Amino acid sequence: MKINKLLVLALLTSIFITSCSEDSDDNPVVPKGDYENGLIVSHEGNFGQGNASVSFVSDDFLTVENNVFSNVNGAPLGDTAQSITFSDDLAYIVLNVSNKIEVVNRYTFESVATINSGLVNPRYMTISNGKGYVTNWGDGGDSTDDFVAVIDLATNTVSNTIHVGEGPEYILEKGYMLYVSHKGGWGVNNIISVIDTTDNNVGTLEVNDAPGAMAFDSNGNLVVLCSGANQYWLTPAVETLASITRISTNNSAILDVMEFASGEHPSIMTHDDDELFYILNGEVYELEDSSDALPTTAILDVSSTSAYGISVEDDTLYVANSNFTEESDLLIYDLDSASLMETIELSIGAAKIYFN
């Protein structure tokens, strides 16, 4: 059994660790409050330090506000903001270490509810046919207690759980199906769970090791970034190939497996229109949905940053240049000219970028 690694170390000494994460989804914009027409950035903060936050950057970059949640609600957000999911007028902020989800109005950030029972190491959420679905690792050291929590959105409570394999991470919905990538939590897993929400039956697909970020491409296929295993500290070292894998959402058939070279382990990916963007060794690559081969040349060099999260909209690339001891930056690049347009200073531990 995989047992707690860095967490123990963090608890026993004075060092801090952070959860890992990748990219985000885009969402439609509906102007209705102070935080409309701009970017919402989730800040993980430091693992165990309770300094997670959310910041806002207006579309014209002129208005920047850190700690939006606590400014509005007068209370700290919580510990390790893993992800945010938007639905209608609401935003669901998933707080990994706090084992809770803060439900707020996405435009005013006023608190609506807190879901703080029935979640254990929650990671990502999606909403399908009026219900919320949240991936949960359970105890990190236990590979058999992982689940997807079903949320009753009327009462904001966990109404059911669906048992799944180890380390469920990203979750997307299409029709009545849910797709869950199993990066593996503290270990490495290599499956995608496919859940039929009409009966909660779980099927699995094998992919390359450590599947994480997912998106639907312009052809309606599911695209998964598998980082590959890279456990160089084991004896013998374990390394497997990373891939970008396309899966049909009609019949769950694997359509394309585009493998990276040995030693390459990308972990950050986003999708916009008909292009996929990922970061490999400090460079941004662009993969057309129509292409079945990985690009060989990068479109942008971001190797001087600590890119921790990216999003793309309208040929503009947003990069969370994250720092976990000091201020982070939001870097905004024009992809046409491959040039940096803006640098916006944000508070500590910036992670994911959402369009509001």
Added chain:
Amino acid sequence: MKNIYILLPFVIGFSTVAKAQVDAVQKLDEVVISDTKLLDYANGIKIEILSDSIINNNATSLTGLLAFNSNLYFKENGFGMVSSPSFRGTNASQTAVVWNGININSQLNGQTDFNTINTSNYSSIAIRSGGGSVQYGSGSIGGSIHLNNNLSFNEHFETALRTGFGSFNSKNLGFNTAFGTKLYSGNVAVTYVDSDNDYKYLGTDQINENGAFNNLNLNANLGFYVSNKDIIKLYHQSYFGNRNFSGTLVGPSRSKYEDENFRTMLEWSRTSGQFSSKVKAVHLHELFKYFENKDKANFSLGSVNTLLVNHNFNVRFSDKIQFKTILEYSNTKGKGDSFKEPVRNAFSTTALLNHKLSNVIRYGINLRQDFITGGERPFVFSVDAGFDLFEHYQIQINGSKNYRIPTFNDLYWQPGGNLDLVPESSYQIDLGQNFSYPHLNVKLNGYYINTKDMIQWVPNNTDIWSPVNIGEVASYGAEVEVKSHYSINKHQLHFSGHYSYTVSEDLETNKQLIYVPFHKGNLNVAYGYKRFSMFYQHLFNGEVSIIGNSLSSYDFGNIGVSYVFNQNKKVNYTIDFKLNNLYNTYYENVALRPMPNRNFQIQTTIKF
């Protein structure tokens, strides 16, 4: 004689309450401590000794004792949880804890958890400020804390039984007995502490949900004169701890932590004329089990066993010059889920010289060379001097180079461990002035510490946190220590206070390190009249910066009264009542981990 000299600080001006004074004077003759170099080779070193009477009047955790009686600053992950100090602005693994002369900092994280040491099992606790790597090895950078068990070779037999209870369903039991003749001596102490520790978080509707803990400490020490020149001594300590780990205001916890320590030392000392030699064989064992979920059987494990052999040889050339050599070999083996089975061998050779040049000037020169598995060979040195310039005025000065070797976690943790680490190295100077009058002692110290190659964990190019030698930190500051004692008729009044101003700067960012307050102060006032005594103690902790934010300063006070029944009879009883956090202050010394609200403790002691 020498032993009296050693014990002098115990009786002059340091005792808080009258009740222990008579005992202390009666115990004076033929008291033996294991770590003689602590005072014999320390002309220019600031050392503060806390006697048993101070120990008895304070919290039984080393954290509680030192927070109110030294310049050390502590951060605790909630009451009773993992506690680590910052001594002179240094970090948690740069303070050595020394048990009867042996450095007992964990081989895994380089720290001692100050909430695992029960102070009531020790005869005295000394605080040695400044670098001490020559004498005490790795991690003695900010200073060192010395836990001493003394053996008294005289006719005595004393036993005490303590029972106490308090808020949050806290219970404690203590038993200690000391016995001896001119030929043998022994003492045994057992303490057990248990608490639900479910205090309210002031100003919220939350309580400290997952904070229950208990621990057992056992100390047993024996000594025999096998001839009039040879003493065989055996020292032992066991600790068993079982704690739930408290969560934070925004992050619940359901984890549990079990740890144990066994420390055993067999010592043979021989004194013959001007020569004395000591051979020590020591076994140290540490083990932890961390349960992420206390309701499940899964845990992660780490343990380390150290075998250590030490020989020291002392020559007293005259009343004025003495010289000591120390040879030490240690073999350390670890085993754990996250670091496999590392082994470290270390050999060190040390030379200490102490010279009283005149009635005014005393100095010492000290050298140490280590040879450690992996090829590291730290060489350290120190020089110190004391100048007794006037009757009531003394100057102490010392300079030293010190080190801290990477821990097993730093080297072998999977993932992240880095075998390329080199030891942290630190240079420092310390200047002290002591004013001593019959009723008043004042110490003023200023120091500067520069530490290079600090080991810090940062994300590497594969986003895995890994330790590297990157930091350089300058710590400097000023300390004041004041002690005063008056007795008029049967009234006894004691006062002690400490204040420190500490700057500890990352030389790259020029920012104060997190969790180092610029200001920290404490004071203790104790009053005794016949069988009655009472005390008040106060702590001021200045604001500290934390990552991206700061924690507010706080003031905190405790008050206590004590009464002895049947004093001067064969059997006597003492009843103590303490009110902790008198002002019901809300405070955190680690972010989002509130400390207890106002709470009480009652304790009864039977001595016979």
